[in-house]
Amino acid sequence: MIKHLFKLIWNKKKQNFLLITEIFVSFMVIFAVFTLVVNYYQNFKQPMGFEYDRVWVINYQSDVKIKDKDSLDTYYKTMLGNIKAMPPVQEVSFASSNVPFSANTHMNNADYKKVHVNRVNYYTVGDTYDKVLDMKLTEGRWFGKQDDAATVKPTIINQSLRQQLFGSGKAIGEKIGAEGSKRSVVGVVQDVKAKGDYQEAGLAMYERIDTSANDGRGRILVKINDKADAAFESRLYKLMAGNSNNSGIEIEHLTDKRKSANNLTLVPMIILLVVASFLIINVALGLFGVLWYNINKRKGEIGLRRAIGASGNSVSGQLVTESMILATLALMIGTFFAIQFPLLNVFGLAASVYLVAIALSIIFIYLLVLVCSLYPGKQAAAILPAVALHEE
Known part of the structure; x- marks a missing residue:
């Protein structure tokens, strides 16, 4: 047949x-x-790897003329302190422009011995960035004051990058990067889907913002409680606008950015x-x-x-x-x-x-x-x- x-x-x-x-x-x-x-x-x-429901993003342009590093460090810490002192605010942190769900992307490479990894998402973050987003550490620790005197700059990587660089081997304390720009791995975090629900987390490396310098920032992440409303958002805007060094201020909600x-x-x-x-x-x-x-x-x-x-x-x-x-x-x-x-x-x-x-x-x-x-x-x-x- x-x-x-x-x-x-x-x-x-x-x-x-x-x-x-x-x-x-x-x-x-x-x-x-x-x-x-x-x-x-x-x-x-x-899993998303972080919480975004009650997190706002303050976009701003800073034109600070301060040259002294200690004075500049004090200036930025005072800015964060003023925001955190507002009643609905639970936590606050500086961040680079590639905050979660943004269209901005910073890419870099990562090297460990003979392993070379391309297309690593590179984030510059503050010491409380993990608390703002409720990120989960799987190994090591987050950035802290102990890193002020570090001879080798600290870095934190996500689980996907850890797997590619170290496999099942030891990661904490290992040096990654090219000669002359080595970074010491101090922590490993759960993968974060920073580009939305339908995009993979990818590879990620987090470096600490230097508050005594003017580079690496441009965004402030603010974690608020459920009592924050439009009136509080207006007060937050006025606080940022009241600083003569800030301009181009815009406040966004991560929930809205996620939908977009x-x-x-x-x-x-x-x-x-x-x-x-x-x-x-x-x-x-x-x-x-x-x-x-x-x-x-x-x-x-x-x-x-x-x-x-x-x-x-x-x-x-x-x-x-x-x-x-x-x-x-x-x-x-x-x-x-x-x-x-x-x-x-x-x-x-x-x-x-x-x-x-x-x-x-x-x-x-x-x-x-x-x-x-x-x-x-x-x-x-x-x-x-x-x-x-x-x-x-």
Whole structure:
């Protein structure tokens, strides 16, 4: 039976080739959609690694003319102290411009012995940054006053970077970085999804802000209690604006920034889903039309089969099986190309993402072809032998 079906398919190879090509293209588009969906889903399942519900961001531009380092240190600590003294404030910290859910990104490299890691997110933070965001330390400690006299600058890394640099070995106390700019690892924190729910945490390195210098800041993170309202936000703004050295002041809520970051992440997937939906509809209509055309062209063949005793279910099953064989041929070609993505580590995604996407795409295409072939198969089964042979 299968041999006979392959012979029928080969006899109409030109027509079937176009159908196989259409199914193949559909598979590749569906594979791209499922890869994006699976990747986002796996990232979404991972914990955020910090708390953002009651954290505000103060954006400001500082034009401080103080040259003396001790005076500058006192100036910035006084600024933080004034904010923390406000009743609804629980904690406050300086931060660089790449605060959570912002579009700003600072990248650097990390080296340890012969291991070189690229694309490490680089954060400059204050001594209370972890308390503002409730970050979880898994090893070591956070920055503190003991680092003021450190001969080697301290750094804190996340778990993903720790795994790449040290594996299962010791991390605390090890020196990372290029010669002349070594950093001593003093702590390891849980991965933080700083770009939204659907983006991976990536690799991260945290360095301590030097409050005796004017670089490395531009943002202040403020953790507030549930009593903070619009009136408090106005008072906070006036406090910052009252400092003649500050300008361009803007207060944002991390909850709002998270929504914006998530929406921006979902835009490519929505566009791809719209394109894929149109393609799927076209493939379904094309497949349905081809099968319907085949039934009309093969009425004599179907009538002859029915006349010699073939049942309606047998005729219907033949047409459905032919469609599934064509789908299988297209999927074999599509899977060959799709499997290259995990083998070549394209886009740096985990191999499991591609493998799950391939499996889901195969199931989807089979279901699509099955649904599109059932009704034409049913119509073929309803053809009466006498009518079909009479028309011939």
